[in-house]
Amino acid sequence: MNPQGCTNSSDFFCSRGISDMTAADKALWLALDQGGHGSRALVFDAAGRKRAEAAEAVQTCRKGDRVELDADELVRSLQSVAEAACAQLGDESRHLQGAGLATQRSNILCWRHSDDKPLSPVLSWQDRRAEKWLAGLDHQTIREKTGLVPNPHYGASKMAWCLENLPEVQQANEQEDLRMGPMAGYLAGRLSGSDILSDPVSASRTLLWNIHDGDWDPALCQMFGISEKHLPLCVDSDHGFGSLILGTHRIPLNILTGDAAAALFASGQPQPETAYIVLGTGAFVQRLVEHPGAHPRLLDSILWQSKGQRMLTLEGTVNGAGSAFSWLADTHKVDENTLFENLPQWLEDVQQAPIHQTPLFLNAVSGIGSPFWQAHAQSRFDRQATLPEQAVAVLESVVFLLWLNMQQMAEVLPAPRSIRVSGGLSHLDGLCRKLAALSSLPVQRDQESEGSARGLGFLLSGGGSGWQSEPTVFEPEVDQALTQRWQNWLRFVSWAPE
Structure with a gap:
């Protein structure tokens, strides 16, 4: 895959058929935003008006260079705010047409493939414990392939740290039951019960994703000692990531992306x-x-x-x-x-x-x-x-x-x-x-300061002048x-x- 670049956003959206997503006037869209301080759920209508909102704080554990979150807590908080926002809609919840999830882009974790049990904390993008894994690597090659300046905020060195330091990760590796990668895909898979996939925005912040080819890079994986078989399949931002069960409603989880990426669409x-x-x-x-x-x-x-x-x-x-x-x-x-x-x-x-x-x-x-x-x-x-x-x-x-x-x-x-x-x-x-x-x-x-959620709403709805x-x-x-x-x-x- 060798995606073509585009800066004319109107042509881009037309070319990917976003206008086909436009729903009836009553259509509602659920935007889930998982950030460093908490999880949020906002519901927007087709004109970009906010119809419901719920938020729940999450705990971030900081100790020196280590910054961690609990994966199970994040899943529970997202499910909770999604259900709360849906409940606020009352009978109108039947008009929910789709959902999207935006998360911090560089957070990673390890999990067991057979049952999706987390084997590590979520290592935040702020976590810098694994800087030594970057020493001696070919930084110029990493830069050319990924478009990133190699540093410990990205995921690859932290995945290598987990392989070397966490017994449960090592055991799963020996049993060929290990998966690791971006937090975004893991949360989407846990919420929907579907296969855990990765979106390109989150995958691109690992130092393992080739920005020119649009996929995991074998040479970069080898450089960091990460097997490609441990990484989730990387798919398009709007590939579809299963469905959310909210009460009696099954809501398609259409979009997965990074919070800082979604925010650029907040105003159209x-x-x-x-x-x-x-x-x-x-x-x-x-x-x-x-x-x-x-x-x-x-x-x-x-x-x-x-x-x-x-x-x-x-x-x-x-x-x-x-x-x-x-x-x-x-x-x-x-x-x-x-x-x-x-x-x-x-x-x-x-x-x-x-x-x-x-x-x-x-x-x-x-x-x-x-x-x-x-x-x-x-x-x-x-x-x-x-x-x-x-x-x-x-x-x-x-x-x-x-x-x-x-x-x-x-x-x-x-x-x-x-x-x-x-x-x-x-x-x-x-x-x-x-x-x-x-x-x-x-x-x-913008009047709505939660730009990531509003940007998701725009992408889900297909946009329009109301946004x-x-x-x-x-x-x-x-x-x-x-x-x-x-x-x-x-x-x-x-x-x-x-």
Whole structure:
């Protein structure tokens, strides 16, 4: 398989027959979103209106470089929120036509093929325990084949770690009963009771998937010591992944993809002149491109693949976004929700302080992503400061890293005309204003901040004009103090160009 690239999204959707998916006016679509902090279920109608919503928190276990989740808990939480959203619909639940699931892209686990029992925790994309497995490998070949910068956030090295360190995984391997791979496919298979498959978006974040061929790469598997027979079959994003049983209803699970990929469809068909930013546990900025290999320090990412065609993006990653605020709350032993409740007022207070009194933050929560790729850098402030000052510095560090990645993109792509933001942190007006001021671009925010779920709704329904809702727009304003802190931050971050 050698999928063709496409940046004209209208042609892409027509060519894959998405218009055939358009249902009657009463049709409803269930979007499941499994993120770092919880599982969500949202129901949308054909016009893009939200009709039901349910959420449930999940536990993330952090210890040093290790970040784990419990696979059974994730399955239970997704089933629970799906049932809750369906119950909210009452009799209208009979109009549910299909469902989709979006998850964090680089999470992996191991399981027993015979009964789908998990043999490992879910190892989060933030987990960096297996960095040593990358030493001595041919990083240039990995880069050329995958479009990714080799680092421990991706799945292959963690799969190798499981094979070497987990007795249950070793036993299943000896008994030829082992499977391993992306979390997304495992959750879909457990929810639907069907075969566990992998979608291309999630498979592409393992370092085992060839971005040019659109499938697992034998040479990469051999490089990491992973047998191809242990990996699930990789299929199209809309291949169909069984059905969900919700009460008396059987709902086809039509789509499986990554959360940061689905979010680009939240406001309709993605446009080449827009920079899309997803602000969740991490933050990701993406621009549509036709071909991989555009920039050596950024990522080539699969946005969607179906029927021999695909959409690609050039991507920059900020590892610490929502997780950076979690880190700050843990450091000060304060409630994270309380921190966010106070943050708008803190932004106003710090905005009025002299520049030299405002701290700067080297944001290395879960390591520094693009364009520096420093997996084990240590987070630090440049001076002693109060919690309110540190919270603002954390927020500005996310803005600074995003803008730095956009500057890298500007080396190979035309300047964008606007920025479109989604995700949990996008509700922070102060973040949006700072991003607009620093970039001198209008920042558009959709009314529905859960962009991944809304993007799934668009893909499931076939889209339409109703999905192009009027966003809140933050026009750029001159902020000389912010510009000065940006320059100071570049000097503070030792890897940044002068």
